[in-house]
Structures are given as structure tokens and as C-alpha cells.
Amino acid sequence: MEIDVQLRAERKEKLPAAQFGFGEKVSDHMLVMTYDADAGGWNRPEIKPYQSFSLEPRALVLHYGQSIFEGLKAFRRPDGHIALFRPEQNIRRMNASARKMAMPEIPEALFMDALLKLVDIERDWVPAEAGASLYIRPLMFGSDAVLGVRAASRYILCVMLSPVPPYFVPGGKPFKLLAREDCARTVAGGTGDAKTAANYGRSLVPLDAARREGYDNLLWLDSEQHRFVEEAGITNVFVQYADRVVTPPLSGRILPGITRDSVIRLLRDEGRTVLEQETDIGDLVRDIDDGRVHEIFLTGTATVVAPVDEIGFRGRRHALQIRDDGLALSLYRQLTQIQYGLAPDRHGWMRAL
Numbered sequence: 001m002e003i004d005v006q007l008r009a010e011r012k013e014k015l016p017a018a019q020f021g022f023g024e025k026v027s028d029h030m031l032v033m034t035y036d037a038d039a040g041g042w043n044r045p046e047i048k049p050y051q052s053f054s055l056e057p058r059a060l061v062l063h064y065g066q067s068i069f070e071g072l073k074a075f076r077r078p079d080g081h082i083a084l085f086r087p088e089q090n091i092r093r094m095n096a097s098a099r100k101m102a103m104p105e106i107p108e109a110l111f112m113d114a115l116l117k118l119v120d121i122e123r124d125w126v127p128a129e130a131g132a133s134l135y136i137r138p139l140m141f142g143s144d145a146v147l148g149v150r151a152a153s154r155y156i157l158c159v160m161l162s163p164v165p166p167y168f169v170p171g172g173k174p175f176k177l178l179a180r181e182d183c184a185r186t187v188a189g190g191t192g193d194a195k196t197a198a199n200y201g202r203s204l205v206p207l208d209a210a211r212r213e214g215y216d217n218l219l220w221l222d223s224e225q226h227r228f229v230e231e232a233g234i235t236n237v238f239v240q241y242a243d244r245v246v247t248p249p250l251s252g253r254i255l256p257g258i259t260r261d262s263v264i265r266l267l268r269d270e271g272r273t274v275l276e277q278e279t280d281i282g283d284l285v286r287d288i289d290d291g292r293v294h295e296i297f298l299t300g301t302a303t304v305v306a307p308v309d310e311i312g313f314r315g316r317r318h319a320l321q322i323r324d325d326g327l328a329l330s331l332y333r334q335l336t337q338i339q340y341g342l343a344p345d346r347h348g349w350m351r352a353l
Contacts, residue, residue: 001044003114005121008049014125017132017163022302024162026050027125027134031118031159033111034143035104038153042107045114047121050160056145060152066142067197068097071301072258074119074134074161076126077341083350084136085339087115089258094138096256097194102151103140115159120353122161131166131336135302167302170329174309174322175298177219177232178210179281181314184223185231192230192253200234207233215312221281222253229279232308235300236260239279239293240327249276259299259335265347266334281313288318296320297328305332 008028015025030050034043061067072090074082091112095105119126119136126134138159142152183206186192191199203218210218217233229237230248236257239246245267250256267274287293288311296308307328311318323329337343338350 001042001110003117004044004046004048005117006046006048007121011124014163017127017129018165020163020165022162022164022167023135023137027122027161027163029118029121030161031114031157033106033114033157035155035157036153037104041104042110045110047114047118053156053158055143058145058147059142060144060146060150061141063147064142064149065196065198066101066103066152066155068094068101068103068140069195069197070094070097070136070138071195072136073301073339074126074136075339075341076128076133079341081341081352082119082123082126083339083341083352084116084119085351086258086262086349087112087136087351089261090138091115093195093256093258094140097196098140100191100194101196103142103155106140106157116351116353118159119161123353125161125163127163129165131169133164133166133339135162135164136160137162164302166304168304168306168332170324170332172306174307175217175232176215176310176312177217177308178213178215178312179219179221179229180206180210181221181226183218184226185218185220186253187223188251188253190253193250193255195255203233213312215310219281219311227280227282229281229284230254232298235298235303235306238263238297238299239284240295240297241287241292242294244273244275245327246275246277246279248278257299259301259304262335262347262349263299263305263331266331269346285311285313285316285318288320293320295323295326295328297331299331304335305329 033045070090074084140157143154144152220230222228
């Protein structure tokens, strides 16, 4: 299927990514695809100037929450070439989210071609500053104008691009996390493993409360027993002991992070033992206090890999030491060097334009 391209007559001024917060600036163009079940499915992709949508007040997404999204990045390399980090995994995960939310899957090859075309057109928006990147946000939502509780038959998929500064850099402020037993991000059998808007909206009240107490984010626990560590905010969690690294299993309650998977591969390349198993919050804070936990770190598209220096639980704060030669910062450097073309890409993760 051909891609319809409509270019903007005049380009916006490009300013350094460091002048903006995450997602505050967007590029000139966006990708739009529409789906109509009664008209044969997906229509031709369009790349057109970034603009607002016009939605009926009855649009199903506004009432019943059929909305999913993704997040990935493009990087400028020393030779000026542009490459994306594991975009095929984001497309597959978006389709997994679509299945979970009764939404149509997007043809992978068509999506990839249109995505690469958009980034190629907007290649000048990929920052050259150290640590900066072009954040890519695909979004899909139900657009039917009807009030009945059902899956939509029409959808809009759009992809927008935003030059962003690094969210975390070595030497930056480590994260402080609060574990609470009176709230949960998701439930067993729910949508914890999908990137759907509802998962994030429900987190805002406890997140604001945690920040008022001096924490950066929540360390979410399971919804049934409030014992087992799940995610930290919207990132995956790893715990390093002397003989192993532990991360929560893909139980359906947490997001299957692409950075998470990459970190597991890098750790196993080094010969480290990585266990995907439940971690009891009570055991974890005792192990921190007894010095058995070497590090706790977070992984995600924006964060990459970032260390944690404090866990709060039941009114007590449990501190961790951050080392310059620690595992978290080593993994951060390994991943970013691959992404920016400064180290060999042995796993074939980068997709060059």
C-alpha cells in the first residue's frame, strides 16, 4: 500500500532538545492511518503536517477508554545516520495491546514502512546533542460517534515525533520509590501488560501523594496480597544480589518492557544469572537493610537504566549506596553506546534508515 505524503510548506524552527521538557516539542509532520471495519479495514497511511483532530463528543474513546500507545526512540549516530531501537518489538507490543483492548491489529510491514518514512522525512528533528533523541509516540483510539458500550468499528492511528533531552544521565539524581499497600496499578487478569491509557490515569492520585512525601515514584505491589513487587511508576524493576539479578516475571500484571528484555540479554551475555521471579517487598527491604542488595535499578524507553537510592515502606526509608562502577550505570552505558552507534550491535537491535 502506498503512503500519501503531504509536506508542510514552511518548516518550524528547530531548537536544542535541552530547551524543552519531555514531549513538549513536536516535529513538523505526523503519520495518520484510519480503520473502518465496514469499509475493508485499514486505509492508506498519510504523512501530513502536525495538526489537531476533530472528534465528536460521542467518540467511543472519550467514554469507554479504547486507547493504546507506544514509545520508542530514534538516534543520531556520529556519521549522521539515523537508527531506531528495536521498532519491530514496539509494533508487536502495540498489536498485543490492541488484542487486549478489542482493537484491530495493524499490519506490521505497513506500519514499519510508514513509520520509517515519517522518521526519514523528519530526520533533521533527530537531535545531535549528547544523550538526546527523537521520541516516537504511536497512539490509536476508537473514534465511532455512538454511546453504546461496545468495541469501536472505526479507529485513528497517529504517530507523532518529539525531540527530547535525556531523562536520566550517569551522575544524575537517583530515584526514590514509595511502596504502598493501599493501592495497585493493575489487577490479575486485567490490562497490566498492555499500554492502555487507563493504566496510567489511575496512577496519578497515588503518584502525587508519593511526590508530596519526597519520592519520585511508586513501587507498585500486586493487587491481591500487596506483597510482590511489580513495576516502578511505568518502568520495570531489577534487583541485584551478589550471585543473581532478579526481576518480576511477565505474569500478565506488568508491561513486557523492550528495554527490560534488552537488559536481560546483556546481563546473560556477561554470564550473570538472571531470575524472573516474584520479590516480596518485606524480604526486599530487609535485604536492603542487611546489605544483601547491591543495587536496584529501573529500565524503560525514556529512563534507559537508572539506579534507585531509596525505598520507602510502612513509614521507613531504606537507603541504597550508588556506585559509579555499579551495574546500573554499566548497563546504561552499554545500551546507549549501541543506540548511538558507538559499540557493536551484536543482537541486531538497531534499524537504520
